[in-house]
Amino acid sequence: MNPDYPIIFEQLGACVRYLAEHGKLKTGATVVLGCSTSEVAGGVIGQNSVPELGIVLADAFLDTCRAMGLNAAVQCCEHLNRALVMEQSTLDKLGLTQVNVHPVPTAGGSTAAAAYDRFTHPAMAMSIQADAAIDVGDTLVGMHIRPVAVPLRMENAVVGCARVVMAYSRFPLIGGARAQYSDAIR
Numbered sequence: 119m120n121p122d123y124p125i126i127f128e129q130l131g132a133c134v135r136y137l138a139e140h141g142k143l144k145t146g147a148t149v150v151l152g153c154s155t156s157e158v159a160g161g162v163i164g165q166n167s168v169p170e171l172g173i174v175l176a177d178a179f180l181d182t183c184r185a186m187g188l189n190a191a192v193q194c195c196e197h198l199n200r201a202l203v204m205e206q207s208t209l210d211k212l213g214l215t216q217v218n219v220h221p222v223p224t225a226g227g228s229t230a231a232a233a234y235d236r237f238t239h240p241a242m243a244m245s246i247q248a249d250a251a252i253d254v255g256d257t258l259v260g261m262h263i264r265p266v267a268v269p270l271r272m273e274n275a276v277v278g279c280a281r282v283v284m285a286y287s288r289f290p291l292i293g294g295a296r297a298q299y300s301d302a303i304r
Contacts, residue, residue, distance in 0.1 A: 141286030157255025158278035172228025255280035
């Protein structure tokens with residue numbers, strides 16, 4: 119095993135925990151991970167896929183989400199139209215459109231392929247409006263966050279060599295000058 123893999127595992131786990139805490143995610147919230155193993159390894163997205171690194175990243179994300187009571191979804195690459203892999207129960211609960219494809223490192227990405235193999239009952243969804251998302255390596259996960267997306271900055275947010283961008287969602291504020299808003303609802 120690469121000596122950097124335990125560090126990378128912890129870096130991604132720390133991102134999930136930070137997002138859950140600072141985004142005030144409730145038990146049962148759904149979090150999307152978009153992740154380029156190429157970027158994490160110091161390469162260029164879509165050019166240097168690292169399947170064994172995908173296993174480390176999928177394990178870190180899924181283990182941390184499970185420990186925190188969060189539903190995990192992993193975004194595939196553009197070759198699968200950024201479809202998402204998740205547990206069948208999550209797809210069913212959210213009423214998502216299911217699609218038939220099995221991600222592999224060369225079509226879907228190494229992290230999504232590894233996640234598919236690690237879910238108990240994997241299912242593929244065409245799209246989602248998740249509560250929060252983590253983008254590792256500029257994978258463009260913003261399309262999968264429900265409005266209104268709030269950027270979240272974590273100091274020194276990197277996983278391996280890849281930049282990390284995170285966001286959580288809040289409910290839209292409606293009304294005018296006389297409207298009042300509850301702090302208890304985000």
